[in-house]
Amino acid sequence: MADRAILIVDDNEINRGILGEIFKDKYAVLEAGNGVEAMQIMDKQTDKLAAVLLDIVMPEMDGYQVLEAMVKKDNLNETIPVLMITADTSTEAERTSYQKGAADVIHKPFDPVIVDRRVARTVELYDHKKHLETQVDDQTRVLKKQFLYLKKQEERLRSSNEKVIDTIATIVEFRNMESSYHLKRIKGFVRILGLTAMNNFPELGLTPHTLEVITQASAMHDIGKISVPDSILLKPGRLSNEEFEVMKSHTTRGTEIIELLKDVQDKEFYEMSLDICRHHHERYDGGGYPDRLKGDENSIGAQLTAIADVYDALVSDRVYKSAYPLDKAYDMIKDGECGVFSQKILACFEFARPDMEKLVNDTKAMEEAEKLK
Template identity: 60%
Template sequence: MAEENTGSKSTILIVDDSEINRDVLKEIFKDEYTILEADNGKNAIDLIVKSRAFLSAILLDINMPEMDGFAVLVEIGKVKLIDKIPVIMITSDTSSETERKCYEQGVADVICKPFDSVIVKQKVGRSIELLLSKKHLEDQLNTQTRLLRAQFQQLQKQQEVLKKNNSMIIEKICTIVEFRNLESGYHLRRIHDFVSILGKYVLNMYPEYGLTEYQIGVMADASAMHDIGKITIPDTILLKPGRLTRDEFEVIKSHTTRGCDIIRMLADIQDKDYYDYSYDICRHHHEKYDGNGYPDGLKGEEISIASQLTGLADIYDALISERVYKAAYSMDKAFGMIVNGECGVFNPKLINCFRQAKLEMNNAFIKTKMKEAEENKALHGEDDDYYEDDDD
């Protein structure tokens, strides 16, 4: 019977049908190890199973009755111990074929008879030390993995909180803009939806932009900041129902740079990705692909894809929505105006995405108008007609 080793010595199992060989090996290891013995393969398997928790090494003879050493290796492999307990094979066969077969079976080392005590002690000690080192490294790796996993989970939680805070900051600040601009509270939701939809088509149709779903999500959230600078524009200009003078239009145009000044004041409380996209979109959503936009006269791909997406979304929503200075165009009319270049020059790739996304964007618009009508009805007790496209 095998008993658990409770002392400081490591335990090794000697498996050999020759009692003389076992005695020789016991004499070599008696001062350093607790010794277990088995005189055949079947008894060895029983001892290995019982002693697996504290067994440090197995010295296994190849030629034995009933079950030879290779058969024992097969059984050890079945219970997945060959990598956990070093096996040192004992053999009188010094051929390279036998040695190769041993190593192919996963043994740690091979000892040839007759025994040289120095060589035997070195091989067994080295095998045990290598296993202990491997276990130590595995334990360290597992500990580090657990720590990294816990840190990653903590970072994910922090990222979610930060993302939620960013969204709340953007939503609350931009609500102020909507109140001042007398726009529907659903305007920013539509811009968000339009940017998300268009971004998805850019991702699928034009991989050269390198967009990811995460980036599209941040762009869509940050797009709400595009008109933050309008809170600095006087009401007499911002809410003027008629045509603006040249000077008044210059003041309106300044909402892009003034908005950037406001966003800079939020830098300390915003995630860097949100800050970068918010700043870029606020400043450049009125740039045009042919260079005729403002404030910096950027041209072509000098304009970020985030600003291009927001600029197109903003113009489309402006066309199909009622404003103090204009009635709403039908969706078909607005679509044609953009595609035909009546609202400035857009990136041809983005126009292709706009064509593909038309139905999805129109459905998103109708959905928000329905919600807006339901909200008005709940607040005022009366119906508020929502916009429907003529042919969609």
């Protein structure tokens, strides 16, 4: 313990001598005759001090003023315990000492045993506190490193999920003879509609995170079309009832394909992809397929993807039709010609119309530019 010091601050040399004798075998003893000297010593010996024994009544700078100065100096009294020395045995003296930040109070005349034990106990408590704070700091640093590592892992996994989704969805696009911008538009429409819903209908429960998951998962909505025969998928004319039943099966066949990817996808993305793939042809009045979900039985993610998919089908060229003008496509959806959507979803569609039409025009301009290359 000799490498640690006790600072005794008292204008009475005899008192300093008595206290010094108590601690000379345990600590290096430093002495100050007044508060000014005490602050000078603390400035130089801060790291070495185990405790400060501070007399209250002193010339130039009394004990309370020293304590106040320590508080102003980065709360020094919280790292170095201060025990006030006083002959005043009143409750008021003790209360004032504690209120100003003292750890304990020692009364004159000194009892060596009591003084020794009080100082030892106080130093031990402060040392234990410092040890705990150090442990907490160390653990906090470790946890922060682990958090950053997990965050990077999560970002890598999410990036991997998006690549898997986009790659598979792009394969379906090529087979379906759809524009390479179909996927970009679907995700763009879902994001635009979702942001509108989040800002205007908080009761739908959308958050920036859930919307991002929905947006990425929406790319998997038509994955099941990979199992539909070309004779049906690429038929330029109207489908027969039997052919339409096969086409409708892309919702359930798609979920089977997504289930095969369960082990390589994040759980949240997997579940959202599964839901959107199966239910993006459901309608609010129960007139959709395959489960004839009605009202809010269908998830917000599937509902957003449903209207985005219908809108893109209307404004895009397909093997069985030419693209409708934007005004016509908008009116067809609003008038219920493409199935029934919830009033909230239709309101979002109306609010988001300018941004959705801009996305259509921008992607078509890009397509035309590519054709000219």
